[in-house]
Amino acid sequence: MDTPAPPDDYARERAAARAALVRLRRMPSDDPEYESLREHVIGEYMSYARYIAGKFRQRGEAQSDLEQVAYLGLVKAVDNFDPDYGAAFLTYATPMIAGEVRRHFRDTTWDVHVPRRVQENALAVRAAERELTQELGHPPSAAEIAKRLELSADEVAEAYEAGAAHHAASLDVPTAMSDGDGASLGDLLGDDDPGFELVVNREALKPLLAELSPRDKRILLMRFFRNMSQVQIAEELGVSQMQVSRLLSRILGDLRQGVEAER
Structure with missing residues (x-):
């Protein structure tokens, strides 16, 4: 934790920091002293950035992470501050630092995408x-x-x-069971039931089956409900096995197209 400086020392430090900042803004970026002076100015105001980050500490994020985000906002403020604009640096930097922290919460801390x-x-x-x-x-x-x-x-x-939706629970989180045994949340979630798709297809087929000719219905009955082979169906109908194969292909093709047309 930073130890507060005596009032006179603090005032002198702030005055020196402001003077260094003004000098930085007047200095060409290719000056040999530019980078070292820039680092000095940023360091002088880092305690203030930590102060701003501390205002958001009760929102579930690690303080160290918030401070890093606040430092980013401070760097942007130092790089874009114009002393000729007339505003004090902290007046200019405060909304920029706080805005950077708010953007952090808005853009990076949501586990589920939200507008x-x-x-x-x-x-x-x-x-x-x-x-x-x-x-x-x-x-x-x-x-x-x-x-x-x-x-x-x-x-x-x-x-x-x-x-x-800000924070999603992991499926690996242990969940207490009534008998005392442990299980993860994922173990308790249901899975897709393939029977639902069968129900949908069966309901879609009903009106299509009703429109089939008696012979087509008989062929489907023998093949899929009596489990007869194509050879057995051919013998019962008095046709060739090849004809039965073609009839089945046509019937099933028509039914498939009818179901797809209903979706």
Whole structure:
């Protein structure tokens, strides 16, 4: 943890940092001293970047990760600051550093893809919930949050749902069983039942089968329900095995095309 400097020393340090920053911005980038002075200026303001990162520490991210993101925002602020614009450096750098941290939460900490608008609403709802809880002395209702943020009730509900998608549970997470044995979450999830597809196909076939001629129905009955070979079917119908093969190919082809046309 940084030890606070005495007020006079702090003021002198800040004045020296501002002077170095102004000198840096006036210096050509190809000057031999440019890189070393740039590193010095960034180092002088790193404690402030850590301070900004600390404001986001209760959002589930490691503080060290947030500080690295804040440092990136600081570097951008140092590289783009224009002392001629009239604003103090910290006035310029604060929203840039905080914005970099917010982008980190918005773009890299979501396990499931969520539209940017919904991400921003989810973060705003979470912050408003904390603020209103302190102000009201109890957790706020969705209507109170919607009023504070000027959102609709549906937008607040959508934000809560998106918040649940921020972090996904691993399928390898152990789950306690009633008998005491351990199992992973993945072990408890169901799998696709191939029977569902069979039901769909069977229902699609019913009207198509009803339209077949009596002979075609008889051929299908003998082949698929009585398990007769093509030779046996040919003997019963009084035709050749080759004719039976062609008839089956035609019937099945027509049924397949009919099912595909229904999808």
